Amino acid sequence: MQKTLIGVILANALVLLAAFAFFTLYAQFALDYSLENLRFALEVSQSEGAPKADHRALRSSLESLAIEELTKKEADFKTAALLDDAVYAIRQGFDPTGLARVQILLSEVLREKSRGRPLFLRFADSIYYFFKDVFELAQSIWGYYQRRSHPEPDISTSLEAVSALILNEAERTEMKWDLAEAERYYQEFLDRFPGRPERGFVGISLAHVLTKMRRFDEAESILKSIQLEFPGTREETVAAGLVERIAVIQERLARLPELENRIKARPDLLFSEEGGLELALSYLATYQMERAHSLLRKLSEAPDPRLRAKVLLYRGWIYQWQGELERSGELFQMLKSESSTA
Secondary structure, X not given: OHHHHHHHHHHHHHHHHHHHHHHHHHHHHOOOHHHHHHHHHHHHHHOOOOOHHHHHHHHHHHHHHHHHHHOOOOOOHXXXXXXXXXXXXXXXXXXXXXXXXXXXXXXXXXXXXXXXXXXXXXXXXXXXXXXXXXXXXXXXXXXXXXXXXXXXXXXXXXXXXXXXXXXXXXXXXXXXXXXXXXXXXXXXXXXXXXOOOOHHHHHHHHHHHHHHOOOHHHHHHHHHHHHHHOOOXXXXXXXXXXXXXXXXXXXXXXXXXXXXXXXXXXXXXXXOHHHHHHHHHHHHHOXXXXXXXXXXXXXXXXXXXXXXXXXXXXXXXXXXXXOOHHHHHHHHHHHHHHHHHO
């Protein structure tokens, strides 16, 4: 009887271990983290009580996804535009109308991107998400009982106001592309309030800023510590997605010299999509905004009207990401006027 009981326990332990190994490997090698981040973004937009830190991470994740989509060799402009509209809606504030619009946009993007995934992986995704949701439910129940048995000390109203002010300033400066100031504010929050529950998402926001500053090692170090501290949570999901995104950026950085040398050797490639535009998009994908914009201004003189239209589109998007909405609007208006007279 005792041997049978030990055998049952060992068998169950092996099943759990095998399941854990499968889902770990699946998350590492088969999961599409752009879809995972979209799923997270949709959940946050549907959650009425989601903290502002979640919304900040949501905006940063969608901005990264939009840049990734827009700078692909075969860019899906519809998906990029939907993501960009969602980012713009979030920038306007988190009122119910804006979030409802974000939900509609993200649902459409998720449907579009899911269609391109093989049927087998879509089926495997559904199993993965089911067990992930079960794990998150168990984790939230455990967290609830922990909070009941070990309540955290209340933070004073004045400290609550200070923490909110710091994060608001961090977000404001990041949206203006004043990245050094944004870094300083996010780091100040983490230094002053190391025990706050939103520290994971604030750390992710800091990692996004460091990524834009091309300080990839620092960003990756923060993200990996978040993955260790918050296993099986939204924080881990978003952090893993950004780690994967940084790897893609570094790959494109490594290919840049080859592209630059090709155009130097063949100046006739400058005013072509395979030459000058591809190089400009590589600068954009690796957050070298000034170099991207400088090259795009040169490409505005290209003889091909289709290339000039794409250049206007990309320049408008860069200004929008950097918070210069008036200049962005002017370029989009120019694009609309050229399209209507073409």
